[in-house]
Amino acid sequence: MFEVFEHTADVGLRMRAPRLEELFVDAARGLTALLVENPEAVEPRMSWECHLQADQRDWLLFDWLNELLYQFDVHHRLLASCSVRLEGTQLHAFCEGETIDPARHRLDHEVKAVTYHDLQLTESPDGWMAEVILDI
C-alpha cells in the first residue's frame, strides 16, 4: 500500500509492503496517482522495460521513481501496471501503460523531482517501509 503524507510545500509518499519488490510496485503506483487524478483510467496499451543499478537500495528506489518521472516528462508515458524483480541493488522492471490522452486522463501534479530529504527504506519483522518526499 501507499499513502500520501504532509510536507509543507511538497508531498510525501509512504509505502509499506511485505516484500521489497511489492514496495517498489507500490511506489510506482503512488507516483502515478500524484501525476494523474484518475490512475484507474490508464490502460496497458504499450510496454517497456527498465533496468537500473545503484550502490544502495534506497538509491535504487529513488532512481526507479526518477526513471518513471522521466518517462512521463519526456515520453508522456503513464504507468498502468508493472512487475519488478530485484537482484541485490539491481532492478529489472516490466512496465505497461500508455501515452497521455487528455480526453481520458485528468493530469494532476507536476512532480519536479524525487528528493533525498528524509529518504527512508527500512525492513522490520512486519515487512518493508519507505518514505520519499517529492518536489512539487
Add this chain to the structure above:
Amino acid sequence: MKAYDGPLEKVSDVCYRIPKAYRSDMRVDGLIFASPDLIDQIKDDQAPEQVANVATLPGIQKASLAMPDIHWGYGFPIGGVCATDPAEGGVISPGGVGYDINCGVRLVRSNLYFKDVKPIVRPLIEELFRQVPTGVGRTGKYKFGRKELRSLMRQGVPYLLGRELAEPSDIEHTEAHGLLEDAEPDWVSDRALDRGAEQCGTLGSGNHFLEVQVVEQIWDEEAAAVMGLAKDMICVLIHSGSRGLGYQVCDDALHQLRGVPEKYGIHLPDRQLACAPIHSSEGVRYLGAMRAAANFAWCNRQLLMWQTREVFETIFGRSWKELQMNLVYDVAHNIAKFEEHEVDGVKKKVWVHRKGATRAFPPGHPEIPTRYRRIGQPVIIPGDMGRASWVLVGQPGSMEHSFGTTCHGAGRAMSRTAAIKHSHGRRIDKELEQRGIIACARSWKGLAEEQPEAYKDVDLVVDVVHRAGISKKVARMKPIGVIKG
C-alpha cells in the same frame, strides 16, 4: 508535522537567532528575519532545524539566514540564504539552489488602467489561458533543436534577440542581463535536454502562475515613477523557472554527488544538502550546468512574456509597444551567484545561495540597471492569488545583514494535503470570482492547493523586510485574473 522545539532567541522585533551552541555541528548562528506573529507560524514545522542544518556547511560566512517567508523545504529551507567563501573551503550545494534552478518572477507594466480592462477581464484571462501553455505535460510553441538549445543556454536572453523574441530593454531589465557567463551547456545531460526541449516558453504547474494585476497602492512615489508604475495601472506578473531541464540538471548533480561529501570529509545532517568544495571538479561541473539552466529559465520567462504581449495585442488591437508593455524587472529567487560582500570588515567574493530568496541590491550598486541605480534594485514579491503582490526596492541594510537579499513571496502556511482538506466542498474559482478575480486552471486540485489561505499574509512578510531595512515598499498590487497549471 513535528514542530521545531530548539532555541529561538529574539534579537529584535524583526530577527530571531538560533545560536551556534544549539548543535555541535553548527559553524555559525542561524538568523531568521521574522516578526513575533510570523515566528509562531515558522515554528510549526522543521524549517528552523533546516536553518541549523545549513549552518553546518563548510566555508559558510556570518550566519545561516532565512527570510520571513521561510517554510519547510528539502535540504535548505525555502527562504534560506547561505554565503560560502571558496578561500575557506566553501562548498556549493545544488540543494541550496533547488530543483527549479532560477525559478523567478518578472513584472510587465502597460499603459492600460483598470477602467480599460474591467469589462473584458474574463475574455483576456481566457485567451491567456488558451495561448500560454500551462500545466502538466503541456509543450510550448517554440521548438529548439539540440544545437539551438545549447546556444540558448550559453547566451541566455541575448540569444532571443537574434530570433526577434526579445528587445534590448528586456535584457537591460533582467537580473544579470538574463545571462550567467561561463555556462557549460555541454555539461547538461541528454536527459535534461530531452526534458527541456519542448518546455521553453511554458509556465508549468504547482505554484507557477501568470497574473494580471492592478496597482492598488503606491508607497514610494519616486521609485514607482522611475519604474513607470502608477495607481490603477494594469501589470502582468509571471512566475516560472527552468522547467524539466533545470530539475534534471539538479537531479544529475545530486546523483554525481553521491558519496562525494564523504570523499572531502564533509559530514551532512541531511543528504539533500549534498555539496562539494567550489573548486573541486564536482563543484565546477555543477556550476557550469547550473548557469546553463539559469540562462534557460530567463529565456523561458522571456518567451512567456512574449506570448503575453501577443495576447494583449490580439485583445486590445494595438501593438505591445503602443500598449507600453515594458518589462519592469525580472528577478531570480532560486540561484547561486558569485558576489562581492563585506565580511568582518573585509570585502570578499562569496557564493551566495538563494533558495526562495531574492537579490535586493541597494541604490548605487553597479549591478543595477542605470535607470534604477538611484532608487535601488526592483524586487518583485508574488503573494497569493487572492490578496496581493508587492514591488520593493533593495536597501543598504541588505548588504549589511543578508548578503544583498530579501524575501521571495508569502511562504506557505498550509501543506498541500491540508489545503485540499480545507477546500472540501468549496469552489475556489467561484470564491475568487466573488472577490473580483478570474481564475483559469487545468486542475481543481492545483487551485485548491494554491488557494489564498494556504499562504501566509504577504503584507506581514513584506512588513518585516521593510522594517529590517533590507528592502523598501514601493507598490502593492492586487490580482484581477490568474492562469495556472
